[in-house]
Amino acid sequence: MNYDFIVVGHGLAGAILAYTLRKKGHQVLVIDEPKENSASNVAAGLVNPVAGKRFAKSWLADVFLPFADQFYQELEERFGQPLFFHKPIYKVFSSIEEQNNWMAKSAGGNWSEYIKTTYTQSTGEESINDPYGGIVIDKGGYLLVSETLRLLAEEQLAKGQMLPERFDVEQLQLTEQGVKYKNIEARHLIFCEGYQVVHNPYFKWLPLQPTKGEVLEIQTQNFEPERIYNKAVYVVPVGGGRFKIGATYNWRQADEVPTPEGQEELTERFTQITTQPYRVVNHWAGIRPAVRDRRPLIGQHPDYPQLSVFNGMGSKGVLMAPYLAHLYAQALAGEAELLPDVHISRYFSLYYDYIKHQNL
Template identity: 55%
Template sequence: MLYDYLIVGHGLAGAILARTLEKLGNTVAVFDAEKPNSASNVAAGLINPVAGKRFAKTWQADNFIPAAEAFYRELEADLNTALFHQKPILKLFSSIEEQNNWMGKSAESHWNEYIEATYPELPPSEEVHQELGGLKITRGGFVELKKMLSLLREKLEAQNRLVSGTFDFGKLQLSKNGIVYENLEARRLIFCEGYQAVKNPYFSWLPFSLNKGEVLNISVKNLGAECIYNKGVYVVPLGEDSWKVGATYNWREPDERPTPEGKTELEGRLNNLLKLSFKVTEHTAGIRPAVRDRKPLIGLHPEIPVLGIFNGMGSKGVLMAPYLARQFAEALSGNGSIWPEVSISRYQKFYYEQALPL
């Protein structure tokens, strides 16, 4: 069978792009080597309109958040299961400096849709350290990524559209009209490999800046689960006294091995947030496919337009991927274009510099 698209990789980016292309009437097959400790399976799946310690509004939040909400709600309906949990985020101030930083920005009008309340101080709590106050962020939440990817993978398998295994570039045949890989034919091949893209002979020239993130699963009793907590770490409710805690950022060791140092760092930050005792039940790590300028990498190869890439979402893939997948899918069909900020054309000079003879 000739497919419109063959997608390599069924993490967050690949799964969302595959579904988006299908919804637009394309035929899609997926090639994937399932990895339980992939970044998509390890991540908490957070959606947060407020970025970092400087309280910046997340880039393109006004576009990304409605698209993400619509995508995950439709997916829940199609799969007949709960995946997307909208919860406020209680961001607790860690210092007077952080509190003052927010107060200086809180009057900006673009926060109206995303900040429900600012608390210069909060009453003593038996659960968390909240003496310096904080703010309640709306339109946040999390997606059960591991569950989502597992269900979508089962669906692909049932439809005989999933090839399990490691992609072998030596078996790839290219032509002006498409690609052939063993018994698979497609008009276009889109790579959604996450951090493995640094080994991709067609796209390794792109400036990935890989970093490892370590997370903990913990058990803690009597912690109110009405919100996601954030104070140096995020603490996400998973149900039945289970919580996910993260995450570290480590650019020095881009591997998937959890470390004692990462665990110690997370436990220390957690103790600055929680007053309750907790038990670590799991410690995992994944590699984020981040990019030098913190923007995704999307587009077609400069000289081989039957090959494309949809990657580089970093730690915000759950938020960004639904909107950008739709944008890319429409651009591929000739009905739109992708933003210059995410197009791989912004790094095209790296490709030609690499190709220059010595």
């Protein structure tokens, strides 16, 4: 059977890319082994346009945000149910120094598009510990990632556009026309494997660091469900008095096993935000594909142009994937150029060093 594209992996990046390629009229086959605790399924799906202790606007937020908004609205209309929820984010200052840092930062630029309110003292909310105040960030929200992936997968399975199995790279053959996998032929194959790319013989030279993250789901009744909270951890409402809390970052232990240490870290940070009683309902662990320069890894292989990678979005996939999938679909058709910041050509020197080492 012939396709234009094979997409390996159906995390958020692969799912959005496959959907985007089909919208452009291409025949696309997705190959993916379903996995409940994939990084995408575990994630809270957070979008935050102002991130970090330095109060930096998220990279290309002005481009990514409106595109993502439109993309998820289209999916909601397609499937007839809400998937993306717009929520303000209350970033709680952890110290007077952090408050001062924000005041200095905000004095040097126009933040009115993203910052709704600045509090220099407590808001007075009984359930929140915010003695130094905080800022309310506009245009935040979260995607129901696992539900979005489930709907897209069910649609593809019903149409015979998805193989729910593990991709065996040893059965991949490169041909003059493209690629052949078992009895399937395609012009191009795109790896969207997340952290598993470190085991991929064609792209293992990329500087991707598997990073374990643990997430809790808790139940509490006395917490504002119309806001996302952020103070060392995020607290995202998911309905019915439940909230997702996360996430940890662990570069040393790249497995998907929830740990008592992870739960302790998350609950300790949660209790810095509130003194309200709660109980832990669920505890998950997943592995993110983190990149050293915090930019995605997208582009064709330097020696095998019939192979590509679309990866490395880490915790920013909900925000970045819709626009970058659109841009890469155009680039593969020769209609646009990839952004240099995301193109894997910035790491081609690592590939040539890897090849040289293999030939020694």
